[in-house]
Amino acid sequence: MTAQRSAATDAEVRLLRARAQAIGGGVREATAGAVVRRVFAVQSQDATAAMLGIRARGRDITARAVRAAYEDERSVVRGWFMRGTLHTVPAGDVRWLLRLLGPRLLAGTAHRYRELGLDERLRARSDRLLRDTLAAHGPLDLARLTERLGTLGIATDGQAPFHLVRHAALGGLLCHGPWRDGEPAFVLLDDWLPRETDGPERDTDGAVAELARRYVRAYGPAEAADFAAWSGLPVTWARRAWKSVAAGGGTGQGGEAPEGADVRLLPAYDNYLTGYGDRGLAVPAAHERRVWPGGGVIRAAVVVDGLAVGTWSRSARTGVGVDAFEELPAAVREGVGAEADAVTRFLREAA
Numbered sequence: 001m002t003a004q005r006s007a008a009t010d011a012e013v014r015l016l017r018a019r020a021q022a023i024g025g026g027v028r029e030a031t032a033g034a035v036v037r038r039v040f041a042v043q044s045q046d047a048t049a050a051m052l053g054i055r056a057r058g059r060d061i062t063a064r065a066v067r068a069a070y071e072d073e074r075s076v077v078r079g080w081f082m083r084g085t086l087h088t089v090p091a092g093d094v095r096w097l098l099r100l101l102g103p104r105l106l107a108g109t110a111h112r113y114r115e116l117g118l119d120e121r122l123r124a125r126s127d128r129l130l131r132d133t134l135a136a137h138g139p140l141d142l143a144r145l146t147e148r149l150g151t152l153g154i155a156t157d158g159q160a161p162f163h164l165v166r167h168a169a170l171g172g173l174l175c176h177g178p179w180r181d182g183e184p185a186f187v188l189l190d191d192w193l194p195r196e197t198d199g200p201e202r203d204t205d206g207a208v209a210e211l212a213r214r215y216v217r218a219y220g221p222a223e224a225a226d227f228a229a230w231s232g233l234p235v236t237w238a239r240r241a242w243k244s245v246a247a248g249g250g251t252g253q254g255g256e257a258p259e260g261a262d263v264r265l266l267p268a269y270d271n272y273l274t275g276y277g278d279r280g281l282a283v284p285a286a287h288e289r290r291v292w293p294g295g296g297v298i299r300a301a302v303v304v305d306g307l308a309v310g311t312w313s314r315s316a317r318t319g320v321g322v323d324a325f326e327e328l329p330a331a332v333r334e335g336v337g338a339e340a341d342a343v344t345r346f347l348r349e350a351a
Contacts, residue, residue, distance in 0.1 A: 036055070175188075322340075
């Protein structure tokens with residue numbers, strides 16, 4: 001255990017983490033871009049959940065404002081980054097993240113390419129076709145790109161088109177852009193984002209150290225093992241970078257918390273629930289299976305200053321429903337009601 005963890009109680013660490021993640025202690029950001037800059041990466045396998053994750057960390061942020069951050073301001077970008085999963089990150093960090101993570105993720109997918117018959121030559125042809133197609137006709141969704149990939153003799157009814165589009169994204173050729181008819185569309189990265197003006201040094205050690213600093217600011221207090229689990233980088237790399245972070249004294253975004261319980265409705269797969277190697281501080285052990293029931297599922301959670309007290313779901317018929325782990329105090333019930341109303345308004349606008 002690190003010195004910063006051992007010097008504080010579990011409750012103190014949890015509150016510091018909640019404040020760093022803007023999900024407790026009264027911390028909320030004013031804009032969608034500010035939320036993503038603060039937490040660095042919002043879990044985004046599910047696009048609606050990603051929008052709800054930004055909402056939970058903001059002050060009266062609307063669905064329209066979140067879409068504007070993605071499409072009009074282009075201040076945030078959705079793509080494959082940490083652990084090879086979809087995240088929303090600040091636009092200015094896309095290129096150096098791809099330089100650091102892209103080659104490892106592509107190498108880690110080599111066995112899947114072989115299974116699908118996507119050899120290096122075919123992947124290169126696919127990259128060229130996707131570049132030319134998007135340059136001439138973009139933005140285009142996956143279905144339209146799949147049709148074009150079929151001209152290379154690729155089966156269009158399996159996983160090959162997805163992996164070829166992801167290959168081009170990890171190589172820095174394309175990225176997620178605007179939505180078209182309810183589906184995410186892809187664009188050429190160089191057309192969508194300005195050329196990189198800053199970022200960490202181009203050597204690997206410098207980039208890993210910068211990623212570790214961003215992680216500590218967004219998730220600290222934490223440990224090297226947490227950083228390794230979140231980033232998907234080798235533990236040896238994480239430990240080496242952690243030394244520079246410790247030397248710099250990074251401890252996250254703390255501060256004094258106001259009185260009263262701060263309730264948030266976090267979406268399924270929220271990055272607060274996936275950001276640490278140890279789940280114990282966020283979810284009581286007795287209720288862990290209610291948040292992580294198995295099969296890769298992570299349920300939407302009700303948290304009070306970073307501590308999960310229940311799960312929630314929403315249906316068109318019944319609205320937001322909460323399954324509390326135990327009887328909730330009146331103040332928490334009031335907070336749940338306010339959050340449920342906010343979620344309902346947000347999703348109504350997003351529809």
